[in-house]
Each structure stands twice: as structure tokens, then as C-alpha cells.
Amino acid sequence: MSLLAVEDLSVQAGPLSLVDGVDLDIRPGEVVALVGESGSGKSLTALSIMGLLTEGLSVTGGQIRLDGTPLTPARLQRLRGQDLAMIFQEPVSSLNPLMPVGAQVAESLVAHGRATPQEAGREAVEMLRRVGIPEPERRARQLPAELSGGMCQRVMIAAALISRPRLLIADEPTTALDVTIQAQILALMGELAAEAGTAVLLITHDMGVVAELADRVCVMYGGRVVEQAPVGPLFAAPRHPYTAMLLRTIPRLDDPPKEELFVIRGNVPSPRDWPEGCRFRSRCPRATEACRSRPALEGDDHRVACFHPMETP
């Protein structure tokens, strides 16, 4: 049975639809990547799962279930920091500037009253050691401003994993970091999650990261899921034209030299300008009249929402 099941999730800002009928499920211990361009609704989907949408945004439809039981606000309050954890893009501004990092790592234990501050402090130091922070006893007493961005991201990972959650949502955890440490941080996160049996929902727009870490991939476009598949088949034989184009944008070492880098024409239209039917229609080379109605997400293990999917080789 799946750990987390999102069914037909919709998020709106007033009358404006931002996430429209998203389905997603995550099995225990698996790493699912949620990919798509900026504005495709990835982060909103994640925040809806955590029940942390900002003022003015609301879930207007669908259901989110953990272990088959719907997530209510009261249940979410209990589960956040226990079974559910999340880490964000901006490591430095995501930490309280006036609180020592050790206390912030211990936050979930203390907030749920599962350890005395002293015990939680000791566990926090241990956790800081495990995420590879040198001199954890000394670092634990420092403020975020005294740490580098990469170290702050390690602190956030430590804070998220200290409660041994069953699901970790990582919202572009390496976007704000130096390229040289991105790989380290991702490897660390993957390792620790695997050790604890934590399932990960990894939000990213970096296909390289997806290939490295994910078991399954869920591609979003215009607030909808367009393709969902295990990572191997998706990279080998993408079915949705958008996924195929997304994969072609990654430059490869064996590309013929001097060939221009591939780009997808146009931009993601703003939610106000989403076309009727298939939302990729306006940028899709395969679009026809049929695409004026909405394609359903179909298939068993490899699901795609397209009337003219790519041929399987």
C-alpha cells in the first residue's frame, strides 16, 4: 500500500486555478522526483501535503491520505515533525537568525515534547555529526549567520531527519547552493533517508539530480501531472512530448560538437493564460484539434496524459 496518496488535488488562489487535479503516490522508502519548470505547481503540491499553504491559497478539491487515512489539519499538526518533514530551498533564510542551530535541529523533538531540552540537545549534536558538520558541539551553539550556506543546508537536513520521519519532502534543496557542494548534499540526503527508511518526495527541475536519486518520476506542467513512470523507462522512452523535450534540454558529453543546445520554445504560460484542454498544446509540435479537450492520465506503471504520445521504440 502506498504511504502517501494524493488524489485529484486542486489548489486555487481565489478563482485562479494553480494546481489542477494532481495525482501522486509514494510507497514507503521510495524516492519520487517531482519535476517541472517554475510555476508548474510542484511546490504548491508539496506545501498542500504539509498543510502549509500561505494565506490566500487553499486546497479546493481532492484528497491527501497518509496510510490510507485523510490528512486533517489536526492530524497534520501531530504528524509534522514526526512522520512528515520538509526542507526548503533557501538554507540560510530558512533558519531562525536568533536561535542557535543546535536548538533548531532539536526543534521537532522539543515541539512534540518527545525529549527534554537536554536530551534533545545531545541528539541534535549527534545528528549534526551525522550530517558531516565538524566540531558539532561548538557548531550547535552558533547562530546560522556563523555558518556557510552548505552547512546551513546540512543543518536543515539534520533538523528534518532527527525525528526519523517516514516521508521527507525536499523542495529544491540544492538550488541555492554552490554547484560543487550540490552533489554532496544530495548524496548525504539520499544516504540518510535510505538508512532511516524514509520516503522522499524530491522537488527539482534538474534532470541530472532525478537520474541520480529517484526511483520514480512525476512530471508536472501547468499545474497538472503529465507523465508518471519509473526512472529507467522514463529516461529511456519518455511518452509525453513535454518530457521528451525536457530530456533533450540536458546537454550530453557524446553530443556532436558545435550543435546548438536544445530549448523548448516559449515560456510556461501564466495560470491566467493556460489553454483549454491540454496545457502544453501551445508549445507542443504534435498538437492537433483533439488536444482541445483534456487528456486523462492513463497507463499502469507508466502513465501519461497525452493524445499523441511518443512512439515506444
Added chain:
Amino acid sequence: MSAAVSLRARSARALSWWPAWLLGLLVLAAIFAPWLAPMDPDRQNLLARLKDPGFETRGATYWLGSDELGRDVLSRVIHGARVSISVAVLSVLLSGAVGVAVGMLAGYLRGWVETVLMRLVDIFLSIPAILLAIITVAVLGPGFVNVILVLALTRWPRYARVAYGQTLAIADRPFVRLSRAMGAGTPRVLWQHILPNIAGPLLVVATLEFGLMVLFEAGLSFLGLGVQPPMASWGAMLSVGRNYIATAWWIATFPGLALFLLVLSANMLGDRMGDVIGKGR
């Protein structure tokens, strides 16, 4: 040589905080009033009424003169600092606690809580403070505790406004969302994560309000609505001294001077802290 320069720089910096030093001195005077005051502030000597500053009698010197009942003005000014400062500190704490709680709840919870609380703040701000104070004193009766209650009742909206605005700005910062993702509930988010981050501006407001509270207490006592005789209060001393201003100028002048110095130092300190916090941003 560099040591001399840094010493000069350091003493210049220390000197630029003179309002804090002056305020500290006045607070110390208030705390140690019984030991500092040369005489009992309430002891009357009807043979030594309305004497000039420097008047000597039976070994005692009235350094700042005596009032209409022959009490030592210096001792009364020193003891008056106790009343002024304790009323101001307690009313700042009380109004600050209420106002900050209201402002933070409104700014963090939003929705109907925000509407109800902030409209309440608007209503309180629309009533003239002195009118509200007079009505409240008329109902409760004058006195030390009631003055504090009245001041808190009229001044909490100011803190609510500032706390509300600051909370709105902080609540959207990513670290607040992270703490919620870690399972922190509303009380923990407000107390551990938001309050420390808005404390700076609130401290500036509290310092400026302190000066205002001193003035307000003096005003109420001047009107006879504040601290009651024989308790020494600068406002009450001004009120009485006004009747003798032509013949015994010292009765009103010295408490007035003390009031001026206390309010000035509090306001200058508030401004100075505001500058420093503004620079730190």
C-alpha cells in the same frame, strides 16, 4: 598610539550613549531613595515652611528649599522618582504585554482574529487618551495601582500596532514556515521564533513610551487623578507648587526639572536605539 586612539573612540562611543547613563542614574536614585534622601520626605516642619534653597535649621539643610508644609523638596524629588519610574515601568510592562500579545496574534493568525483585534485597536486609538483616563479614574478611583491600570488601558494599542506590522513581515519569512514544518504549534512559533525577531523595534517603542508614561502620570497627578498625597509625585508637586510660583519658585521648578531630565533621557535613548536597529537592518 593606537591604544590611545581606540580608547578615545571607545569613550566617544560610551559618551554617545549618555541618555542611557542619565536614565540609569535616575533609576539608581529611585532605587536607593531612602538612603540618598537627606530627610523623611513626608516629615512636616511647620516652622520651616517655604524656605529658600540652602536654608539651614537645627543641623539640617534644605538644599532645594522646603514646601508649604515645611517638607524637604530635595527628599521629595528623590522619592518622587520612585513613583514616576515605578508607575512608568509597570504600565509599560502591562500595556506592552497586552499590546504585543494582541498584535502578534492578529498578525500571525490573520482572518477574523485579525479583523476583530485590529478594529478594537482602532476604536481605542480613536478615544482621546486623557478622556479615557479621566473616565476610568472616575470609575475606579485614583491611586497608585489604578494609575498603572489606566495607563496600560490607554497605551496598549500602540504596541499592538507595531507588533502587528512586525509580525506580518516576519510571519512570511521561510524560517517560520520551517518551524511549522518541524511541528511547532502556534504558541511555540510566536514565542520562540517571532517574538525574538521583533523584539528590537518593540524595545524602541517601549523606551519612548516610558518617557510618555512618566509625563502622563505627572499629568494625572497634576490633575489630582493620580497618586494621592502624601505620596510624593512630581506631578502632584508641580500642581501644588504652581500656587506658590511667585513666592517660592523652587517647589515647582525642581520636580519639573527632574521630570524634564527623565523624559528627555528616555526619549533620546529610544531614538538612539531606533537608529542603531535601523542601521543593523
